[in-house]
Amino acid sequence: MIAIGLTMIYRVLKFANFSHAELVTFGAYTAYIINVSLGLNLFYGLVAAFFLTGLLGIASDRLVFKKLRSKGSSVISMMIASIGIGLVVRQSIQEAWGPQIRWFEFESKTYELLGGSITELHIYIIAISTALIFLLHLLFTRTRLGKAMRGVSDNPQLAMASGIDTEKILLWVWFIGGGLAGIGGVLRGADTRLVPLLGWEVLLSAFAVVILGGIGSFYGAILAAYLLGFAENFGVVLLSELSISTGYRPAIAFIILIIVLIFRPWGIMGKREEGS
């Protein structure tokens, strides 16, 4: 989810949005308010995280990126600005909730399945991700909004000439991309724990997924996310068998990333640069 949101924003706005990490964290803490402070079911937290993080995405665009865009800023300045936004949001979260570790409140049973075990939480995570991926696929292929989004990412000027209000489409991209980051944050927070660095910890992996899938390729990102997820989990087992510290776990993704990129520099599903 986190990588898909990142891909969407990258595809349409053409810059690497580092503040995506904080959208993830923000989503997780939004759900924390609903779940722990208000004592409601975590599911409501998930819904709230989607909407509020989506709105935060829109706010960051209106307050910062839109202004930079209208001045014709380079992608580098946009990227630096996004790091700045990330810092502000992260620090604000830390001020509000402190640096200590927090947990969501929910119960998760464990089931035996095919000789292994799976928790209720993991079943939910898989179900929610699959459903969202399916919905996104419908959005991009069946709806006018989705086609307009693809049009704007493909050729913004032509989109304008075709009567598409590009600024309005950008708002939707921020809303959905941000919302997905928020959901990703809640799921990650439920699976591990909540800390102000939650999003920052997964940002590098998310970038790895985006690059591995082929920059800007939505389906590539999905495939790569599953691939890296499995690789990390199997890798951890392998590491402990070889009695190497499992602290190397995050490195597994990058080793795979490097190997793939040596052989397919354009990613799993990305497009080859023309002429090569």
Add this chain to the structure above:
Amino acid sequence: MILQVQDVEKSFGGIKALDGVSLSVGENTIAGLIGPNGSGKTTLINVISGFLRQDKGRICFEGKDISSLLPFEIARLGMCRTFQLTRIFRGLTVLENMLVSSNMQNEGLCQLFFNRKKMIMQEKADELAAGEILEFLEIDHLKYEYANALSGGQQKLLSLGMALMADPGMVLLDEPVAGVNPTLANKIFEKVMLEKEKRTFLVVEHNIDILMDFCDMIYVMNKGKIVASGTPGEIQDNETVIDIYLGG
């Protein structure tokens, strides 16, 4: 007059790209715009379609002042354009290219939930219209191909189709046959001729011969100014024009 351009000026730095340009195009005609490289033809098209803002002057379309509108607003009023270097959505299929160009007024998600029936009807109607235009342009067999798989000529045809998709009152064509073989170039202009009873065209073109055959009215630009205008016959004999083109 469907389009009226009055005294338009546009400078880039110290260079006057448009220096008091005025022209008008009558309804259901094909008007040609010719001139040597750098004479300001494309700049004029960009100003009319809202991609550039003029420094001075006024542009009226169907009696409305469109001088300060944004490109998508102008497109929605019924003036579409194509680009000199063919622009299509390469990552979309031919049909999707057409659908995206159908002047989407309601592209929000809310409509999807609250106005579902209407959306589906609209989508069906658009698909039908797209099919008809693609058939008219003889590229309907490529409907489900990705646009980047099309040949250069087919891409030109598609971009023309996209401009027609919103059923506009006026179409601005920026070099519609540049780099296209003569047979296909003629075919493209024949299609434009057939569309003339429904709409108006303003065509920028390097290929003067082809404009002579198909245009009702021709404007000649040089160094940011309109230096001559008239029917193809008048332009052919105009000495200024001969001078410009023979480098005199």
